[in-house]
Amino acid sequence: xxxxxxxxxxxxxxxxxxxxxxxxxxxxxxxxxxxxxxxxxxxxxxxxxxxxxxxxxxxxxxxxxxxxxx
Amino acid sequence: xxxxxxxxxxxxxxxxxxxxxxxxxxxxxxxxxxxxxxxxxxxxxxxxxxxxxxxxxxxxxxxxxxxxxxxxxxxxxxxxxxxxxxxxxxxxxxxxxxxxxxxxxxxxxxxxxxxxxxxxxxxxxxxxxxxxxxxxxxxxxxxxxxxxxxxxxxxxxxxxxxxxxxxxxxxxxxxxxxxxxxxxx
Numbered sequence: 001x002x003x004x005x006x007x008x009x010x011x012x013x014x015x016x017x018x019x020x021x022x023x024x025x026x027x028x029x030x031x032x033x034x035x036x037x038x039x040x041x042x043x044x045x046x047x048x049x050x051x052x053x054x055x056x057x058x059x060x061x062x063x064x065x066x067x068x069x070x
Numbered sequence: 071x072x073x074x075x076x077x078x079x080x081x082x083x084x085x086x087x088x089x090x091x092x093x094x095x096x097x098x099x100x101x102x103x104x105x106x107x108x109x110x111x112x113x114x115x116x117x118x119x120x121x122x123x124x125x126x127x128x129x130x131x132x133x134x135x136x137x138x139x140x141x142x143x144x145x146x147x148x149x150x151x152x153x154x155x156x157x158x159x160x161x162x163x164x165x166x167x168x169x170x171x172x173x174x175x176x177x178x179x180x181x182x183x184x185x186x187x188x189x190x191x192x193x194x195x196x197x198x199x200x201x202x203x204x205x206x207x208x209x210x211x212x213x214x215x216x217x218x219x220x221x222x223x224x225x226x227x228x229x230x231x232x233x234x235x236x237x238x239x240x241x242x243x244x245x246x247x248x249x250x251x252x253x254x255x
Contacts, residue, residue: 030115034107041103045096052082052092060081 076225091233095240098204102244105197109251112189120190122252125183130174131253137167138205138245142238145212149231152224154216157231160238161212164205171202197248204241211237 073079074086082089113119122128144160175195185195215230222230 026115026117030111030113033114034111037110038103038107041099041106045099045103048096055083056081059083063080 076229085229087229087233088236091236095236098240102200102247105200106247106251109193109197112193116189119255120188122190122194122255125190126194126253127174127177128253130170131249134167134170134174135245135249137163137170138242141167142235142242145231145235145238149228149235152228152231154219154227157212157216157234161209161216164209164212167205168202168209171198194252197252201241201244201248204244208234208238208241 072086076085078085079089084092141160141163144156144163148154148156148160183191185192211234215227215234219227
């Protein structure tokens, strides 16, 4: 199937020239910096979610330990 | 009736109101993160980038910073004292912020500084416009709390004051970043 797509529509499968084999310059520098900013923001938010999930799990375990068993 | 709006959920340790506002703020961080990422792309790749302090009304911007800090301080005061008076003051200060922002926009547009002129100005109007929309949203939230305080009771109002204090702090932090990136660079 992939081979068929390569033969039938090669232009749709190859990376766009903006990202692929682009010469080094201000545009690539800017794109790289922008990606790092976005990754940084995403990681901060994800770290917050993970921290919250761990907190909920620990509190849940603590509650289960204190509750009387049937 | 949504559960745990007043008392804390045992497993999360917070009320659902606080939980909801933190989730909302997380989505807001992603929104502004994308805008700051776009700013970085345009700024780093631009052959020339104007100095905002020379192009924009720095005096109004600095005064607006103080106004916004005052508004957030008033919201925190309302949260700590559980009174609505400081929240009304915060709303008035936030309205002054928007009024000054519109004065600033009018002056800039009169000088021909439209968004289409440069990528700097496009980013300036986008970032400050989004931020101003959040200030307007904060005013609506404040007025909604004041209007519903008698109906909902003290405990529910306390939760709402907690939520808006987090929101206004976020709006302040975003403004600080916007101010440094656009006015002081």
